[in-house]
Amino acid sequence: xxxxxxxxxxxxDHFILIYSAMLFGTYLILSAYSALDIINYMRRNSFIDxxxxxxxxxxxxxxxxxxxxxxxxxxxxxxxxxxxxxxVNFEVxxxxxxxxxxxxxxxxxAYDLEAAPVAFESKLHCKEIRAVYKSRIPSxxxxxxxxxxxxxxxDALNAGINVSKYGIFAAIDVDCILEYESLLKMVKPFMExxxxxxxxxxxxxVRIANSCExxxxxxxxxxxxxxxxPRIQVLEYIRAFLLGRMAWSRLNGLILISGxxxxxxxxxxxxxxxxxxxTVGEDMELVIRMRRLMEESKxxxxxxxxxxxxxxxxxxxxxxxxxxxxxxxxxGTAETLWIHxxxxxxxxxxxxxxxxxxxxxxxxxxxxxxxxTAFLYLVMMAFLGILNVELFITLFILIYSFAILYxxxxxxxEELSFHQYKKKRDIFRLLGTAFIEPLLIHPLTVYYAIRGNxxxxxxxxxxxxxxxxxFAPQVKKD
Amino acid sequence: xxxILQIDWYSIQYTVDEFSRTLYSFPVHIRFLIGVTVLxxxxxxxxxxxxxxxxxxxxxxxxxxxKLRERYKPLLTQLxxxxxxxxxDPALENxxxxxxxxxxxxxxxxxxxxxxxxxxFTGETAxxxxxxxxxxxxxxxxxxxxxxxRWYIAAKGxxxxxxxxxxxxxxHLAEFLNHKNDILRMEARISIMKLSADEPLSFxxxxxxxxxxxxxxxxxxxLNKMPEQMIPDFSTWLNSPNKSxxxxxxxxxxxxxxQDSKGVLIHMLDHEDEKVRMAVIKxxxxxxxxxxxxxxxxxxxxxxxxIQYEIVKTLEAVGKEHSAGLMEKILKQPVKNYSISIQxxxxxLATAESGKQRLDHLLESSNPQLQLIVQHAQDKRL
Amino acid sequence: xxxxSFASVMKVLxxxxxxxxxxxxxxxxxxxxxxxHLASDGKEALEKVRSVKPDIIITxxxxxxxxxxxxxxxxxxxxxxxxxxxxxxSIGLEKTVLEAFQLGADDFITxxxxxxxxxxxxxxxxxxxx
Numbered sequence: 001x002x003x004x005x006x007x008x009x010x011x012x013d014h015f016i017l018i019y020s021a022m023l024f025g026t027y028l029i030l031s032a033y034s035a036l037d038i039i040n041y042m043r044r045n046s047f048i049d050x051x052x053x054x055x056x057x058x059x060x061x062x063x064x065x066x067x068x069x070x071x072x073x074x075x076x077x078x079x080x081x082x083x084x085x086x087x088v089n090f091e092v093x094x095x096x097x098x099x100x101x102x103x104x105x106x107x108x109x110a111y112d113l114e115a116a117p118v119a120f121e122s123k124l125h126c127k128e129i130r131a132v133y134k135s136r137i138p139s140x141x142x143x144x145x146x147x148x149x150x151x152x153x154x155d156a157l158n159a160g161i162n163v164s165k166y167g168i169f170a171a172i173d174v175d176c177i178l179e180y181e182s183l184l185k186m187v188k189p190f191m192e193x194x195x196x197x198x199x200x201x202x203x204x205x206v207r208i209a210n211s212c213e214x215x216x217x218x219x220x221x222x223x224x225x226x227x228x229x230p231r232i233q234v235l236e237y238i239r240a241f242l243l244g245r246m247a248w249s250r251l252n253g254l255i256l257i258s259g260x261x262x263x264x265x266x267x268x269x270x271x272x273x274x275x276x277x278x279t280v281g282e283d284m285e286l287v288i289r290m291r292r293l294m295e296e297s298k299x300x301x302x303x304x305x306x307x308x309x310x311x312x313x314x315x316x317x318x319x320x321x322x323x324x325x326x327x328x329x330x331x332g333t334a335e336t337l338w339i340h341x342x343x344x345x346x347x348x349x350x351x352x353x354x355x356x357x358x359x360x361x362x363x364x365x366x367x368x369x370x371x372x373t374a375f376l377y378l379v380m381m382a383f384l385g386i387l388n389v390e391l392f393i394t395l396f397i398l399i400y401s402f403a404i405l406y407x408x409x410x411x412x413x414e415e416l417s418f419h420q421y422k423k424k425r426d427i428f429r430l431l432g433t434a435f436i437e438p439l440l441i442h443p444l445t446v447y448y449a450i451r452g453n454x455x456x457x458x459x460x461x462x463x464x465x466x467x468x469x470x471f472a473p474q475v476k477k478d
Numbered sequence: 479x480x481x482i483l484q485i486d487w488y489s490i491q492y493t494v495d496e497f498s499r500t501l502y503s504f505p506v507h508i509r510f511l512i513g514v515t516v517l518x519x520x521x522x523x524x525x526x527x528x529x530x531x532x533x534x535x536x537x538x539x540x541x542x543x544x545k546l547r548e549r550y551k552p553l554l555t556q557l558x559x560x561x562x563x564x565x566x567d568p569a570l571e572n573x574x575x576x577x578x579x580x581x582x583x584x585x586x587x588x589x590x591x592x593x594x595x596x597x598x599f600t601g602e603t604a605x606x607x608x609x610x611x612x613x614x615x616x617x618x619x620x621x622x623x624x625x626x627x628r629w630y631i632a633a634k635g636x637x638x639x640x641x642x643x644x645x646x647x648x649x650h651l652a653e654f655l656n657h658k659n660d661i662l663r664m665e666a667r668i669s670i671m672k673l674s675a676d677e678p679l680s681f682x683x684x685x686x687x688x689x690x691x692x693x694x695x696x697x698x699x700x701l702n703k704m705p706e707q708m709i710p711d712f713s714t715w716l717n718s719p720n721k722s723x724x725x726x727x728x729x730x731x732x733x734x735x736x737q738d739s740k741g742v743l744i745h746m747l748d749h750e751d752e753k754v755r756m757a758v759i760k761x762x763x764x765x766x767x768x769x770x771x772x773x774x775x776x777x778x779x780x781x782x783x784x785i786q787y788e789i790v791k792t793l794e795a796v797g798k799e800h801s802a803g804l805m806e807k808i809l810k811q812p813v814k815n816y817s818i819s820i821q822x823x824x825x826x827l828a829t830a831e832s833g834k835q836r837l838d839h840l841l842e843s844s845n846p847q848l849q850l851i852v853q854h855a856q857d858k859r860l
Numbered sequence: 861x862x863x864x865s866f867a868s869v870m871k872v873l874x875x876x877x878x879x880x881x882x883x884x885x886x887x888x889x890x891x892x893x894x895x896x897h898l899a900s901d902g903k904e905a906l907e908k909v910r911s912v913k914p915d916i917i918i919t920x921x922x923x924x925x926x927x928x929x930x931x932x933x934x935x936x937x938x939x940x941x942x943x944x945x946x947x948x949x950s951i952g953l954e955k956t957v958l959e960a961f962q963l964g965a966d967d968f969i970t971x972x973x974x975x976x977x978x979x980x981x982x983x984x985x986x987x988x989x990x
């Protein structure tokens with residue numbers, strides 16, 4: 001027993017060290033790659049004129065699909081702001097996912113809507129569509145409102161895809177604020193497609209709108225959030241988007257396009273079955289399924305990410321909501337990885353199977369679990385009085401300084417590239433946040449992730465803020 | 479002075495010694511970890527300095543830029559719409575401060591403003607802006623940019639020269655046609671197209687790589703900025719071995735309504751490439767090519783659904799009674815593709831004699847599905 | 861050009877979000893003798909239509925908050941005004957042009973445009989409606 005315990009502690013010490021080293025190494029490589037890609041992106045777009053797209057006959061039309069559930073506070077303004085986007089040929093489809101409040105009525109009143117005889121093919125499964133509305137106002141001809149029985153976000157998006165007219169669709173959260181030129185920028189990768197390589201999806205960076213000055217559904221002035229919780233998320237988002245996803249995009253290994261704003265090739269999205277009702281991580285799940293389809297049918301393809309800040313969203317400002325959100329994200333990741341477990345370490349799926357999926361498995365899903373286990377292990381050792389205090393302290397300081405280094409690098413990228421926070425004070429506060437985040441919020445996010453996994457095991461399924469969904473019984477997955 | 483330094487040295491020496499003594503008392507792997515940590519801290523320190531430096535620099539630059547733009551705005555307005563005499567050299571130079579024209583940064587702001595305005599205006603105003611650009615010597619800066627090692631700066635310079643119509647630079651730009659960077663190569667082609675007096679699109683005969691939709695939009699954007707008489711006959715390249723060039727030219731024939739090419743296009747309906755056929759069908763619609771009706775009707779049954787949809791749509795513009803017959807046939811069959819059926823109703827109404835009555839008749843014996851499709855087709859908003 | 865006596869009593873509202881272009885057109889039309897009012901976004905434009913009661917409106921399509929097409933609709937339907945409206949836009953798509961005319965726009969000019977031509981069209985439309 002003593003010998004076993006000895007080897008066990010040896011193994012645990014080494015495992016912690018090796019895992020951390022791998023994590024650091026991967027993150028550093030990814031940041032370097034991201035830096036290269038951001039520089040490349042900025043150079044490529046430094047001299048071009050997006051306005052040429054407004055006149056060109058080769059610019060593809062786009063359907064914007066925005067599911068709405070109990071959005072009565074902002075829906076009218078948000079719909080208008082979407083209709084105001086700078087683009088030539090597009091439609092805006094708001095899908096009222098059986099809201100319990102007056103979301104639909106507000107839109108009917110504001111935009112003088114009437115039920116229209118819309119004939120469409122139900123290529124994707126979705127709950128019953130009660131009616132499709134169009135405006136009597138001629139200048140609102142681009143607006144379509146779909147009223148359907150509640151079925152969750154994935155279901156609403158599928159309904160929107162069914163009704164949509166055009167070959168490229170943009171899925172967005174209705175409360176997101178899009179920059180005017182966001183569609184012009186997002187469509188560029190689709191238009192740059194040459195030869196055999198198909199562009200199947202394009203993702204955009206999501207930024208946090210808390211404390212920003214917003215006038216009539218448009219960001220007028222960008223401010224760093226005053227409250228700590230959203231400010232920490234600014235840091236998290238900059239890190240995830242500027243240091244993480246850009247690298248994956250360059251490596252063509254991106255498997256997550258945020259549900260807040262992404263553009264997809266409709267034919268391929270439909271061919272792969274549309275959004276999955278069975279997971280709360282429907283955004284990631286769709287990208288993986290589309291990629292899987294392309295791999296299996298042996299078509300060259302690309303998933304692109306743009307570092308431009310094109311989409312702004314309100315982040316949770318209380319721990320309670322943040323907890324629910326992170327809980328959901330964890331469940332989404334876990335469910336998605338489970339659904340596509342066949343791809344994991346499967347050489348048939350090349351980079352997707354050998355690198356992207358394993359990364360998400362090892363460093364996104366497993367990281368909080370390893371962290372918690374390591375913590376519990378250390379507590380146990382301390383309890384037994386055999387904790388290697390020197391090692392513990394040095395390791396702790398090392399990890400802490402790495403976290404700060406990583407955040408600082410992210411802030412530097414932001415400063416050199418898109419430079420959204422213009423006030424001098426903001427940059428100091430952001431740097432300050434980098435110092436407290438690992439100590440204050442990070443343990444909580446780890447806790448939320450663990451809770452998410454536990455909830456998943458015990459069968460809790462809800463969407464956090466969209467929890468009052470459907471009366472239909474949820475299908476249990478065994 | 480010397481003494482203070484010595485004392486400092488001593489204490490530093492002491493601290494370092496003390497530190498290394500403590501350090502060496504640790505086992506080797508801990509020493510390694512401490513080393514890595516110190517490395518991280520040094521990196522953090524460097525990054526912090528870069529961030530602050532960049533912040534100070536950018537804030538200063540932004541302020542300066544804003545100030546200068548505020549100053550140049552009224553000046554440019556005046557130069558554009560006031561009397562011609564202002565564009566004469568002596569008067570012109572007096573308008574600007576010596577600093578404005580001697581400092582590169584100042585010039586670059588004037589240049590950006592002029593180019594930005596030029597993008598919005600045509601006619602006399604545009605010509606004046608071009609004149610102003612050259613008179614202020616800003617084209618020298620653009621030319622210099624094209625010589626820059628960094629390709630994206632060279633590309634920007636090219637765009638500026640092309641947009642501002644600096645014709646004499648065309649000779650210089652020609653050397654970029656074989657540049658190893660494909661984006662720069664394309665920019666050179668587009669710039670030369672804008673500037674050259676004869677055969678602006680001759681590059682289409684030589685180009686080997688495929689043109690993406692993005693390239694096509696860029697070329698079209700520049701064509702749009704050229705005088706109408708410079709737009710070439712696009713049928714010249716319809717036999718190009720480069721399929722994307724063929725597609726692009728078909729698109730342009732439609733966009734510029736080159737009616738003379740109708741006959742050639744109708745022949746191309748037999749083309750073996752689906753994308754080319756698709757482009758042809760769309761262009762025939764733009765050209766209202768009535769003569770294509772028979773051929774379109776005949777090819778309909780053999781085509782993919784995507785092309786069938788385009789055929790039905792083009793027939794709305796070019797079809798007559800004969801097309802109405804095909805539409806009737808489509809509508810009588812069970813619905814297999816909603817877009818085609820909806821468009822078929824529209825085309826039927828546009829081509830059939832007393833189409834409305836015949837449609838009502840057709841509906842009497844049909845299912846609710848078709849009724850909805852007919853309603854949909856007649857709702858102008860959908 | 862001497863100040864036109866016809867123009868001097870006429871109020872023009874220009875709605876355009878590009879400040880530089882806005883200033884240029886203002887300068888040009890002021891020189892012709894019009895009383896020029898400016899709006900840099902759709903909301904401001906509608907407010908100015910109410911407060912200034914312009915004789916003619918020149919508007920871009922893509923502007924913050926409200927598009928030019930919506931301005932046409934609101935002016936015609938909500939306010940019930942017959943004020944002539946000229947659309948100046950970089951979108952030259954046939955569909956958009958037709959939509960503008962259906963909504964009640966009086967003229968459509970695509971960007972890039974000639975300020976001289978714009979001023980001639982403004983004058984012609986004003987003469988006709990006078």
